[in-house]
Ligand code: SAH
Ligand code: DHB
């Protein structure tokens with residue numbers, strides 16, 4: 348065997364190893380990733396193994412109603428949509444018209460558009476609208492938009508949830524920068540505000556899964572509404 352790589356190179360190699368075994372080439376997802384890059388969308392979709400993680404969480408929890416905040420090109424949306432139980436659907440929120448346009452096309456190609464309600468606009472504008480129309484409660488919520496608003500997104504998630512709702516928040520580690528209480532980076536400030544909100548919220552029980560791989564060092568926060 349060649350000498351072991353280290354650090355990020357090793358994480359990437361391990362990510363590729365398990366990706367090859369557990370989340371191998373997928374005609375539609377690979378086409379979506381390609382279409383997103385071609386359209387100039389930032390390469391911040393969940394990785395194939397992270398997408399598979401979301402897919403399995405949805406399979407485990409069998410949500411009838413999923414809420415996603417931050418669609419981009421719909422890669423994560425497709426991963427979740429494929430695992431929905433019969434009759435299940437996803438409401439996904441995206442404020443960039445360009446991203447939403449690419450996502451709609453991708454969702455159609457992947458054959459899941461019938462299960463997805465893609466809404467365009469700033470999430471903090473759309474979330475009260477969802478509440479007003481009685482769209483909740485959602486059974487599973489994936490938060491993956493602007494990190495500055497994560498505390499607000501968790502507050503809205505609580506309003507739109509029931510006991511037992513699963514909440515997943517992407518990008519809570521950010522190369523470890525999350526532990527820097529002096530950071531002025533709005534993403535870090537937002538992530539820490541969210542973590543502190545959850546810490547003081549008796550209705551939520553939560554944990555963090557640190558993650559290394561092709562996208563570097565980051566993590567998912569996983570929470571369940573317990574009361
Ligand atoms: N979940 C996607 C990646 C989302 S990237 C995937 O894994 O495939 C974050 C997305 O959130 C971007 O498309 C960005 O335009 C969108 N976004 C950022 N701020 C937003 C806001 N305030 N309201 C709605 N969407 C927002
Ligand atoms: C960024 C956003 C994400 O949702 C992500 O998964 C990775 C990076 C970003 O804004 O840099």
Ligand code: MG
Nearest residue numbers: 391491517518
């Ligand atoms: Mg993300």
